[in-house]
Amino acid sequence: MGFISDFKAFLMKGEIVTLATAVIIGGAFGKIVTSFTNDVLMPPIGVLLGGVDFSDLKIVMQEGIPAVMNGETEVAPAVAEVAILYGSFIQTILDFVIIGFCIFMVLKAYERTKKKEAEAPAAPVGPTTQEQLLMEIRDELKRRP
Template sequence: MGFIGDFKAFLMKGEIVTLATAVIVGGAFGKIVTSFTNDILMPPIGMLLGNVEFTDLKVVLQDGIPAIMNGETEVTPAVAEVAIMYGSFVQTILDFVIIGFCIFMVLKAYERTKKKEAAAPAAPAAPSTQEKLLMEIRDELKRKA
């Protein structure tokens, strides 16, 4: 099989389709969790902490300086503010914890279903060819006796 055929076989494997589905659903789930954190969870927490907007929390290392203009000509370019944005970092950590908890709960539920499947009695295996032959011999000997 050539390169194209190998690639097509690789793409058509069930694991690849399952993985692609998981990535798409995971991305959508991440957006839901981010919205939950930013729009539902953080506003009440910010209100309890004195009307704090977490994305605005930062430590300014250097203040920004606006550009100095002489008419239409820029004399001194603007200098951007240098800050450590720890509020956004706190929100990202909360997103991570919520996603981790949700995945933990899904895996626990999955493990419970696997335990139930394992607890179900397995159907007895069909007798092998040798066992069938021995049963036929036994039955033949009983009939002759």
């Protein structure tokens, strides 16, 4: 087969489609968790800590410098602030913990269903040896006059 047909066969495999669906849903779920953390969870925590907005927490290493202007002419360009944004890092860690907990709960539920399937008794494949012997005896008795 050619390269294009091999690639098409690869893309049409069930596992690839399932994986792509999982990645898309995971991305959307990540956005939901980020919104939950930033918009629902962090504001009350900030209020409890004295009105702190976690997204504003940072360690400034170098202050930003505005551009120096001489009329309409820029004499010196602006220098951006250099800071460690540890508040954003804390929010990202909370996102990770929430997503990890949700995945843990889904996997626990999945394992529970798998255990139930494994515990379910399998249907007997055929008659037991005892039943088979009894059927042979019955058939033999029917044939005798």
